[in-house]
Amino acid sequence: MGIALCVLCALKPYEWKNGMDNEGLSPREVLASESVEEDAGQAVLPLSRVRTIIGTVPDALPLSPEALFCIAKGAELFIENLVKNVARQYGEHIDYDEVAEYVLENDELEYMHDFFPRRQTYEMALSQSRAKEEE
Template sequence: MPYNTTPIRPRKEVTGQVQLPLSRVKKIIAVDPDINICSNNAAFAITVATELFIQYIAEQGHNMAKLDRKPRRNIQYKDLSAAVTYKDNLEFLDDTIPKTVPYKDIKQQAAEKRAKLTGGKSANTDQTAHETPQTNGKRQKTLSNGFGVHDVIKKSEGTEPEADDAGDGEDVQMTG
């Protein structure tokens, strides 16, 4: 069944009826501990203001969709994010509707931060990973120095650094 994509025309003036359910808005208002009682008129005004805000942000998102290289009729998340980024009066939504970042960029930033915290260079520059087949058919990544990733982890977890450096059980000389 095809989607119904016919646009709903916004109202030009307030008619006394709202499109959002007034009872649901009243329930949301009642959840706030700071508000004891809310009159019907106040709930109606909040509902109308919410409808106008939704209409405004949808229009701004649609404008961003039209400005795209390949204009679209449907609004996507990136259009709303761009509207929040470029419109000053929508700046308060910056935390709610953040600009999307590709996963590969986040992964690269995390690797750089991890390398910075460990004090070494990034994993891409000092060691290369190769995959070697195992007996069970799965592949294990091995580093360029011949150790598997799991071997390095087991070695660092199983022994203390002092005992590893000492070799045959001698004490390690600490100089300062």
């Protein structure tokens, strides 16, 4: 819940910093009063796709439109931060190999290691497979 409120505040900071009157509503209530479809232009990731991905999680609870938007925006910010860090380390033009190397080098991204294996040629994979068969 705390993370969701942090994301809510990050999404709409102008509403509180600039003194706009929200009639005493909390950030959650302000977002709940707005149409998520109007805010959909602020999220790059398609909300329907995010909903589908979350639906594949066993025992996932139903999501409110606000929660769905927050998850999509959080994922978007995570991807943006990852790409910026990779570009800072490897240069402006990055590809899979640079992203995989960055993820594998950073302990804080250890949970993503299985999603970004180092690329290998068919010959390398075949020789590794044969070596395992011989053992």
